[in-house]
Amino acid sequence: MARHGEAVEYQVGAHTVRVSNPDKVYFPERGITKRQVVEYYLAVADPLLLAIGDRPTTLKRFVDGVAGEPFYAKRLPKGAPEWVATARVTFPSGRTADQVCPTEPAVLAWAANLGTLDFHPWPVRSADTDHPDELRIDVDPPDTAGYADAVHVAGVVREVLADAGLTGYPKTSGGRGVHVLVRIRPDWDFVDVRHAVIALGREVERRTPDRATIAWWKEERGGRVFLDYNQAARDRTVASAWSVRGTPRATVSMPLTWAELAEADPDDFDVLTVPGLLAERGNPHEGIDGEAFGIGELLEWYARDQRDHGLGDLPYPPDHPKMAGEPRRVQPSRARPE
Template identity: 60%
Template sequence: MSEPVFLDVGGREVRVSSPDKIYFPERGFTKLDVVNYFVAVGDGILGALHQRPTTLERWPGGVVEGARLSTRQNNRGDAFYQKRVPKGAPSWVETASITFPSGRPADEVCPTELAVVAWAANLGTLTFHPWPVRRDTPDHPDQLRIDLDPQPGTDYADAARVAPEARALLQELGLDGFPKTSGGRGLHLYVPIEPRWDFVEVRRAVIAFGRELERRLPSLVTMSWWKEERGEKIFIDFNQMARDRTIASAYSIRPRPQATVSAPLRWDEVGDARPEDFDVATMPARYAEIGDPHADMEENAYSIEPLLTMAERDARDHDLGDLPYPPEYPKMPGEPMRVQPSRARHPGD
């Protein structure tokens, strides 16, 4: 193994162990390349993470053939989610206290400076998963996140066709969103909101938004939680706004052989963008040329009252209530049964 190198990141000395270790064999990118990438897009990645409780998706062995991510069902993977601050973290790695759906508390990494990002990258962190909250208001999201998730038979181009219609709906309601690629096939829209509502209310707002978008684009959009009912459409993944569910941050590297990254976009780029164009090699030059398209995201903070009014109308006029939470969540008030439709028992069965 190669000798460690030491980087000056914002006045902090960050140690990079085994800098020549290959993290992306198909591209030849090393651990040091990964750390240097995050430093190159520094203000952008820090803007996406600053003061936010952040889960670290760590791939300490790199994205090599056969490597897989540990899951709740199988924790024997090569990579894993770090939801608590790692032991031995430097004193300048600050934390934020959050509460999981189970009610258990935890202290997560809370980036306040770029050195924290570089330190986490040295631990094998490729993807940063920030909560949609700041640490001083951990129960009240300040971002409404809309995940346009392509289902089998669809791809980024289909999500890109839906995105302008989603923005038009937001603007009708007095809001606006900021688009970014997921780093895979999907698109994410971030809407800055006032931190006045809790996770249940903000999730309800996303459900109302998705239902209205589905009504307007029934051949393109689905709100069906059950995969067997979605078809070849774009799924509005409303449960990404449930507590402790997060989306890969802007500028995060995705664990794919091509080392693609989640790229913030201008709205005029959405239709022509290709997710594979944004990777560890190309993003630093793009960033140096155009800066961060999301730099002014926090200049406005919108109210979700119009969406909550829409949710009330759906309940009153269409008898549309809540939708299922993910299976690991405790049963929530007003939630329907979490039973796959094809397995549900019906009267007379």
């Protein structure tokens, strides 16, 4: 096996983190190395821990950089230091796993040494992994649309959240999409939170029907921006704020204010630029933990749509067991009459 520089050590708080092959190129288009990724994560450790600290977290690992095939590490990797905390989660199958639960900057550097680019936290805290404390709206444009389309729909999401008494915090996905995060009280389970996102998505679709959809099947979306309600299902995650994405440019999922969102170019936020922006502008999501909201209004909308319009649940992801009230999980063009 070729070596890419002598191993280096970083003293991170009380821990020494050894980084092997620090000069291995992870992003060939720009020549960005593993060392630079590790140092990026040390530079943004404080706001990143605000986003993922004390959350069970899936590691998206690119051990050969973006030129190789990534994989999701949903369990604590073998050989992890004893100071890497874990939290136990239950998957839709009923099986459990102990996942990495970042609590300090050294964990971020250790994970980066394993080839982790994206951190995918569950929307729960370690003390209660069955009740989300974060509602996430994934605004996902199709190939025929772009970032401006996602920003438009995200603006409608903001309006609908406000009408339901909630405040959302936007970030770029690291690509053409937008994620909106809302801190909520952990009083509801995954099914409730997913229903709340469905209700919100339906209202967004009503307000901008030519631009947004919650249709699960691509053949029904008609080139519109998809509000991926199934990102609220158990074991579904999105890359966290400050996560490096597996793009040729080494882009970052960048937290922004609503005023910044429309003027931003997602390509401007990458491993090389974001630490300076953080030092200059601070963390736009600094206040996200200041208030936790209820989702009762959104759940009332869900019940209203069911009662008045006959709109029930929507299909779950294919790897989930059949859920109560779920419609047939079959593509409409292939469905046979019942």
